[in-house]
Amino acid sequence: MQPSVIEMMYSQRDEIIKQWKNEVAELNQFDSTLPTNWFHETNEKFVNLIMDTLDLEENEAKEQFRSFAERLMNAGWPLSYFTKGMQLFRRVLVQMLTSDESFESEKVFETLNEVERWVDGVINQLVDEYTGSWENTLHLQKLALKELSAPLxxxxxxxxxxxxxxxxxxxxxxxxxxxxxxxxxxxxxxxxxxxxxxxxxxxxxxxxxxxxxxxxxxxxxxxxxxxxxxxxxxxxxxxxxxxxxxxxxxxxxxxxxxxxxxxxxxxxxxxx
The missing domain is CATH 3.30.750.24 (STAS domain)
Structure with missing residues (x-):
């Protein structure tokens, strides 16, 4: 991510987080039984994680996303929460960038492409984490079924x-x-x-x-x-x-x- 973009995001961090929370609030529809306070608390952690990993090394950022996703996967949160959450973050970020008067218009396409690649990279990692977890769970279930199935x-x-x-x-x-x-x-x-x-x-x-x-x-x-x-x-x-x-x-x-x-x-x- 370009240093100028990261600097802008940090300078407007509170506004970005506020807008993202307003957008992501509708995602609670995926599970009406989820406690509202838990949902809002998780949103707070998620958006701060996104902001805090902007200037980290790639491997370190991936590890933090992996750890966060693993905890929610074990708690039964769906993949759609992460993918939609990141898509909404991209929307908010693009709106902030394009409405910023100090933003260099000649670099708009370069910057937006970079934002796209960064968000897509995070989404792909989360999908991989979920896929790996699902495949591992399925493998363990098959082993358990094999051990318990059709005994003489x-x-x-x-x-x-x-x-x-x-x-x-x-x-x-x-x-x-x-x-x-x-x-x-x-x-x-x-x-x-x-x-x-x-x-x-x-x-x-x-x-x-x-x-x-x-x-x-x-x-x-x-x-x-x-x-x-x-x-x-x-x-x-x-x-x-x-x-x-x-x-x-x-x-x-x-x-x-x-x-x-x-x-x-x-x-x-x-x-x-």
Missing amino acids: IPVFEKISVMPLVGTIDTERAKLIMENLLEGIIEHRSQVVLIDITGVPVVDTMVAHHIIQASEAVRLVGAECILVGIRPEIAQTIINLGIDLRKFPTKSTLRKGIETGLELTQRKIVSTS
């Missing part, structure tokens, strides 16, 4: 259950298959119950993945029972013409376990 749980000797919850896509179907086969070997399961009670929609693709899983179970010497067939799921399967007759199905997990016990020559008896 031994419930009795030689009988295991795999409860499925949520939507099943191709990537998750691959994970289900891996956990299923590895779990059968590890737990020495002879009967596996795949519980789809928590699967909201069973379409052709989901049914295809389930059929593949049951065939894989059969290939490693175990029996597969599909449980959790709700009436609406049964109707959908019939309407889609999906053939699930190749392996047993039960409406509830309890009935599936009873069948599993029978297949392993056991049964539940009352002791009373």
Whole structure:
């Protein structure tokens, strides 16, 4: 930034901040639940940060913006607050520059271009910060989902259950298959119950993945029972013409376990 522009901005700092606050006040519409005093306090910090970093070294200025943005990101503030805030600051600054009688008219385009580059640089950095944070959060969520998704749980000797919850896509179907086969070997399961009670929609693709899983179970010497067939799921399967007759199905997990016990020559008896 040109020293003359920075000097002008510092000399009119209070007026620039005042005009920016008036412009940015409307941004509170992005979250009506945000406390007004917190919003105004954050605006105060934001605009002072912008002014205070004008004459800093690039790396130092970036670090201060990064630290400020990180705190607000963790608090749930949207990216639009930063981008719109910087755009409004550019508008206020341009208005101040062009209305200043001492401003050299022959340098107007050069100065405005410099202001544009500076504001765009800050916006790009904030977008990068948010993108990086979002990608990191998404990566951690995927890891957590992978750790918690589709576990094979031994419930009795030689009988295991795999409860499925949520939507099943191709990537998750691959994970289900891996956990299923590895779990059968590890737990020495002879009967596996795949519980789809928590699967909201069973379409052709989901049914295809389930059929593949049951065939894989059969290939490693175990029996597969599909449980959790709700009436609406049964109707959908019939309407889609999906053939699930190749392996047993039960409406509830309890009935599936009873069948599993029978297949392993056991049964539940009352002791009373």
